[in-house]
Amino acid sequence: MKHSCTSIMLLLATLTMSSNSYSHDKFPHLEGPYLGQKTPGLTAEIFAPGIVSINGRFDFGISFSPNLDEVYFSVQPKEGPADIHFSKIENKKWQPVQKAKFTQGQKAGEMEPFVRADGKRIYFTGYSANFTNEQIWYVDRLDDGWSKAIKLDSPINDDAVMNLTQAKNGDVFYDNISKRKMYYAVNNNGEFPQVQELNVDTGSHPFISSAQDYLLVQARNKEDDERKDSEIYVYFKQKDGTWTKPINLGEGVNSSFHERVASVTPDGKYLFFSRYNEEGGIANLYWVSTDVIENVRPK
Numbered sequence: 165m166k167h168s169c170t171s172i173m174l175l176l177a178t179l180t181m182s183s184n185s186y187s188h189d190k191f192p193h194l195e196g197p198y199l200g201q202k203t204p205g206l207t208a209e210i211f212a213p214g215i216v217s218i219n220g221r222f223d224f225g226i227s228f229s230p231n232l233d234e235v236y237f238s239v240q241p242k243e244g245p246a247d248i249h250f251s252k253i254e255n256k257k258w259q260p261v262q263k264a265k266f267t268q269g270q271k272a273g274e275m276e277p278f279v280r281a282d283g284k285r286i287y288f289t290g291y292s293a294n295f296t297n298e299q300i301w302y303v304d305r306l307d308d309g310w311s312k313a314i315k316l317d318s319p320i321n322d323d324a325v326m327n328l329t330q331a332k333n334g335d336v337f338y339d340n341i342s343k344r345k346m347y348y349a350v351n352n353n354g355e356f357p358q359v360q361e362l363n364v365d366t367g368s369h370p371f372i373s374s375a376q377d378y379l380l381v382q383a384r385n386k387e388d389d390e391r392k393d394s395e396i397y398v399y400f401k402q403k404d405g406t407w408t409k410p411i412n413l414g415e416g417v418n419s420s421f422h423e424r425v426a427s428v429t430p431d432g433k434y435l436f437f438s439r440y441n442e443e444g445g446i447a448n449l450y451w452v453s454t455d456v457i458e459n460v461r462p463k
Contacts, residue, residue, distance in 0.1 A: 191261075194215075204452050208450040209452070210448050216237060218239075218448075219446070219448070220442075222238075222241075222246070223239055224238050225237060225275055228279065229279050234252040235251055235252070236249070236264070236279060240275070242446065245274075245293060247263045266288065272291070273289075273290065273291040275291075276326060278427075281374065283305065286302060287301070288302070289325075289326040299325060300318075318355065320338065320349055323340050323341065323342035323343060326341060327339045327370070332374040336348060337362065339369060345362070346364065347361055366381075367383040374428075380397070381398075383397050385412075386410065391420075396417050396426045396437055411460045412460075417435070417437070417452055417456055422445070423437050425437060425438050436449060437450055
């Protein structure tokens, strides 16, 4: 009986990937990486307008599979919790965007997916309808779909946490909401038995690069005391293992609006973030060449 119940839950987790889809008749024919979008240069551009970035809602927290043939991102309406949406390539073209619903209702909100470097696991934040009890969950890849969602068994979840990202060696970096600090945990054979506060000046929503040579964060503008908007900053790891002071990524990325929730594609070529520049402070996803990071790297 126990085996039967487990099988049913796995089946439901797989079936949900075929529900909540956009109309096949309306979805455009898209081929190639990044949903077939023209790639940006040193000035950020809106990503996949009308497909991923849709006016009137919050679009944020995007992650691609290692082969760039799947994309997962967060969508939150003006009212209510967020969902993770996704699309993938089948028969050489991108399929209509669908809702994932990984927890099958165990958590009202699901957001900020992160696809592991091997593509076999997705970490994400699950939370309650009243926007509390934020914890890290994950799903593992099956032959056809994803497993049932599992809450990460780690001291990471002893506090309210969100936005976990992972380096290639398995170390994870995340926001500890309870302590209002960024934390990290060293990978120990796939487990995270100890957590440590990240020793940097400021910031939230950390994104760690694959090689751990830089860290992206969002932080209130540090160059002008009168400004209250958040911008994307980068820390570079120094030879002694410490981090540099935060460096503003400049006008190609940041604006007078809020820029938040940065991430980098698995190939290292593009930086994604949300810009809260719609009427009412609602956000679209933007992307830009990661040359904007390399251009400010200390020589």
